[in-house]
Amino acid sequence: MSKQPSLIAYADGSCLGNPGPGGWGVVLVRSDGSQLEFSAAAGATTNNRMEITAAIEALRRLPPGVEVTIRTDSQYLVNTMTLGWKRRENLDLWKMLDAEVAQRKVTWEWVRGHCGDTFNERADELARSAALGQPQSPSADSFEINAVPADALHTHPDATERDSTPAERILPSEPSALSNQHTPGAENEAEIARLLRPLLAADETLRRCAGCHRAFVAIGNPPRMQAYCSLAECQLKRRRNSSS
Numbered sequence: 299m300s301k302q303p304s305l306i307a308y309a310d311g312s313c314l315g316n317p318g319p320g321g322w323g324v325v326l327v328r329s330d331g332s333q334l335e336f337s338a339a340a341g342a343t344t345n346n347r348m349e350i351t352a353a354i355e356a357l358r359r360l361p362p363g364v365e366v367t368i369r370t371d372s373q374y375l376v377n378t379m380t381l382g383w384k385r386r387e388n389l390d391l392w393k394m395l396d397a398e399v400a401q402r403k404v405t406w407e408w409v410r411g412h413c414g415d416t417f418n419e420r421a422d423e424l425a426r427s428a429a430l431g432q433p434q435s436p437s438a439d440s441f442e443i444n445a446v447p448a449d450a451l452h453t454h455p456d457a458t459e460r461d462s463t464p465a466e467r468i469l470p471s472e473p474s475a476l477s478n479q480h481t482p483g484a485e486n487e488a489e490i491a492r493l494l495r496p497l498l499a500a501d502e503t504l505r506r507c508a509g510c511h512r513a514f515v516a517i518g519n520p521p522r523m524q525a526y527c528s529l530a531e532c533q534l535k536r537r538r539n540s541s542s
Contacts, residue, residue, distance in 0.1 A: 303367035303405065304329040307356035308417040310370065311348025312425035318342065319431070322352035323424025325417045326359065333417075334359070337424035339431060348425065349375045350391040357398035365403040371411030371418060379406050509535045 306327045313320040323337035336355070340348065349372040360366055370376060377383045378392070379399070385392050409418050491504055491513055498504070498515065505516040505525035509532030516525055526536040 303365070305360075305364065305366045306417070307353075307360075307366055307368045308370070308415075308421040309349070309352035309356050309368055310411075310418065310421035310425045311345055311350070311352050311372070312422065312429045313343060313345040313348055314429050316345050319429050320345070320348040321425045321428025321430070322348045322355065323421045323426075323428060324352055324356045324359075325421045325424070326356065327417055335420070335424060337428040339428040344388075346372070346374055347388055347391060348429075350388055350395055352421070352425065354391065354395050354398055357395075357402060357404070360402060362401040363403070365405075367405040367407055369407045369409050369415075369418065371409055371422075373408055376406045376408040507532050 308325040308327065309322070310324075311320065311322045320340045320343040321337060322340075324335070326334040336359070338355070340351070349370065353368055353370065353375060356368060357366070374383070378385060379395075409415050411418065411422065494515070495504065501517055503516050503518070504513055506513055507525060507527040507529075509526050510529060512527065514525075514527035526532045
């Protein structure tokens with residue numbers, strides 16, 4: 299009998315029109331049954347992009363080194379990651395997904411959609427509701443996370459204003475790998491980011507420093523895992539990494 303994974307991410311994407319307005323949803327489930335749900339919408343996109351995005355966003359909520367099983371009803375996603383299907387489209391997202399997978403121990407499982415799997419159905423509901431612009435309300439036994447997750451500071455290629463703050467909630471349980479790794483003052487930082495975004499120039503983006511993990515304004519669009527702020531200590535790390 300196979301061992302039940304201790305951490306499972308049910309990921310799903312949805313699109314109205316393909317291309318058209320889209321959304322993605324994720325349900326993270328621990329072995330104790332506690333859950334973390336989050337979702338967001340995107341503008342003009344495709345179903346496949348939303349499927350890949352759901353997997354990316356699931357992994358971004360987890361710390362490096364964690365073991366996680368991603369369950370999805372997208373054969374496109376699973377077969378590309380496990381069977382080496384040729385990547386002809388969505389190359390930007392595949393690159394981002396590869397970067398997240400490289401930091402974690404990921405197992406991919408395909409599940410048949412709309413066949414009664416409770417968590418897969420829930421991920422689908424979250425994705426469809428986001429695509430319709432109708433984010434799901436927390437259930438009675440859950441509570442809102444007060445701070446915007448650190449990863450919400452990263453702007454996704456398909457992101458629009460309406461998905462800048464994903465809907466997210468967690469059921470009560472002990473702290474674990476699902477806990478967001480906030481730096482001191484993360485709540486204030488999230489509010490600063492919200493106020494700062496409309497003031498950014500066309501060539502500026504918000505990034506989280508790979509050295510000190512604080513948010514900073516970057517010129518251009520540096521890769522997420524290679525973005526360093528101007529602090530001397532962080533620049534030393536960047537230059538040592540680039541020379542090694």
